[in-house]
Amino acid sequence: MDRKIISAIGWAISSCIFLWLFSLAQAKGLSNPPKYGELFESFVLFSFMLLGGGACYHFLTEIIFSPYNSENSCLWASLSKKMISLMSILISVPIVVLLSRDNLPLSVAWPVSFFYLLLGLGSAIWVGTKIEPIFTEIRSNKPIQPTADASAD
Numbered sequence: 001m002d003r004k005i006i007s008a009i010g011w012a013i014s015s016c017i018f019l020w021l022f023s024l025a026q027a028k029g030l031s032n033p034p035k036y037g038e039l040f041e042s043f044v045l046f047s048f049m050l051l052g053g054g055a056c057y058h059f060l061t062e063i064i065f066s067p068y069n070s071e072n073s074c075l076w077a078s079l080s081k082k083m084i085s086l087m088s089i090l091i092s093v094p095i096v097v098l099l100s101r102d103n104l105p106l107s108v109a110w111p112v113s114f115f116y117l118l119l120g121l122g123s124a125i126w127v128g129t130k131i132e133p134i135f136t137e138i139r140s141n142k143p144i145q146p147t148a149d150a151s152a153d
Contacts (some may be wrong), residue, residue, distance in 0.1 A: 001146075002068050003068060003073065003076045003077065003080060004063065004066070004076065006066035007063050007076070007079070007080055007083065008060065008061065008064055010083075011056070011059060011060050011083060011087070012060055014087045014090075014091065015053070015056035015060065015087075016096065017058070017091060018052060018056065018087065018090045018091050019049060019052065019053050020096035020150045021091065021095060021098070022045065022048065022049040022093075022094040022097075023049065024098060025045055025093065025094045025097040025098050025101070026045055026046070037110075041110070044114070044117065045097070045117075048093070048117060048121065052090060052124075055124070055128065056090075059083065059086075059128075059131070066125045066135055066138045066139055067139070070150065072137075073139050075137055075138050076138070077132055078134060079131065079134045079135070079138070081127065082127060082130055082131045082134065083131065085127055086124060086127045086128060086131065088122070089120055089123045089124050089127060090124055092116075092120060093116060093117055093120035093121075096112070096113065096116045096120075097113040097116070097117065100112045100113045100116075101113065119130055
């Protein structure tokens with residue numbers, strides 16, 4: 001298997017782990033009726049999961065549709081390192097939320113979780129902006145396939 005296939009499989013599996021962990025981080029049970037703080041917490045976690053899932057899907061399609069050849073293998077190596085960093089950040093966020101929720105008093109767990117959630121989101125966006133140019137460079141080295149119109153000339 002080449003680096004592209006390994007990257008796609010690794011990204012898909014780690015994306016599923018990330019989203020699964022975030023589903024575990026959702027509120028254990030809302031009071032009836034839910035309090036404003038509970039609704040806000042649920043919204044923040046759902047939004048992060050939704051946007052994170054969309055980003056995971058975006059990067060998976062980028063991996064799938066980017067060519068892999070011997071000329072761009074060094075770019076794929078660089079891309080793989082950055083993608084591992086990105087997924088490490090993403091997976092760390094729900095882990096910190098879960099550990100905080102289960103091991104700290106609620107008055108401490110919520111601010112720690114929220115701060116780390118924002119830090120993780122900002123870091124993930126920053127790393128993501130470093131990844132996109134690599135995909136662009138990989139696609140720019142793609143050999144151009146002759147079209148039916150070009151062969152008719």
